[in-house]
Amino acid sequence: MKKFIYVILFITNIVVTYSLNFSVVPTRYEVELTKVSTNEIYITNNTTEPMRLEAYIEGDKRFGESYNLNDDIVIFPKKIFIKPGGRQTVRFRVKPNSKYIDGEYKSYIVFKEVPYEIKNGDKNSNLTNVSLITEIGVPIYGTKGESVITNKIDKIIVKRGQKNILVQINLENTGNTSSKFSYEIVSKRSITGLKGKIGMSAREGKFSINTEIPIPKELYNQKIKLLIKDQNDKVYYSNTI
Incomplete structure (x- = not known):
């Protein structure tokens, strides 16, 4: 068999x-x-x-x-x-x-x-x-036609570990297109590749996005700034962690 x-x-x-x-x-x-x-x-x-x-x-x-x-x-x-x-x-x-x-x-x-x-x-x-x-x-x-991004962010939870950052975005989407989130890590060191995708919501209704962002080894013990944006570069989260 x-x-x-x-x-x-x-x-x-x-x-x-x-x-x-x-x-x-x-x-x-x-x-x-x-x-x-x-x-x-x-x-x-x-x-x-x-x-x-x-x-x-x-x-x-x-x-x-x-x-x-x-x-x-x-x-x-x-x-x-x-x-x-x-x-x-x-x-x-x-x-x-x-x-x-x-x-x-x-x-x-x-x-x-x-x-x-x-x-x-x-x-x-x-x-x-x-x-x-x-x-x-x-x-x-x-x-x-025209894509309209309209959402209500209920909560963004960010937890940093040594090697990664856990991100959870809870939102309600009321537009006619999905919200597509990405991240950018800003540091004093010149390191490339510090951008990436987080995830996308449904076209409408309540949705939760969970992801894990890797931290480059060179930044394990460094303070970094995390930005979370949508596809139109609107910033939803900006904080030093």
């Missing part, structure tokens, strides 16, 4: 490592919903075996179940075969729809590995083999 363990990864702004059975690039798309757009996703088979995948559309319940692009994304092909170490191009088209009001929408294009089953007559069929089955979701963001 062959057992399959599914590794599910819904990616935003991260790089997919080659420890997975396959990888995809780019890892995020943003499209305008006022016109037809055609885009390409490149999939690489990171194994020494042929691979089969299936592609489908899925909404994001955390973002807002009503604000998805599910009915207006067309993928081709939906059944994908990639030779060992090979690469395949998958295209998708996003169509405009009069039902969309101004604001932001989101869906995932999900690529799921289809495992090869062991035939009953296989001499090794009584052995228990474990295979990792990869499933990756690529977020597709669609916007129409």
Whole structure:
């Protein structure tokens, strides 16, 4: 008997490592919903075996179940075969729809590995083999008209350790787009790479964002200034910790 363990990864702004059975690039798309757009996703088979995948559309319940692009994304092909170490191009088209009001929408294009089953007559069929089955979701963001960021911050909790900073943002979003938060660390030392993503809220409603920010080793015992901003560079938190 062959057992399959599914590794599910819904990616935003991260790089997919080659420890997975396959990888995809780019890892995020943003499209305008006022016109037809055609885009390409490149999939690489990171194994020494042929691979089969299936592609489908899925909404994001955390973002807002009503604000998805599910009915207006067309993928081709939906059944994908990639030779060992090979690469395949998958295209998708996003169509405009009069039902969309101004604001932001989101869906995932999900690529799921289809495992090869062991035939009953296989001499090794009584052995228990474990295979990792990869499933990756690529977020597709669609916007129409003016995006309005309106939120009420209930609380921002920041706790600093020696090696990291724990951040929790509790808010209620009342605009028509998600709030996307990032951070910046300011210090007296000249160190690069002190910026990064914290997370994003739902399009509307109450939401909690939790993340861990690494502190460079050179700053373990130094006072630093932490800034938390949204995608319009509005500062929500500025403090020396």
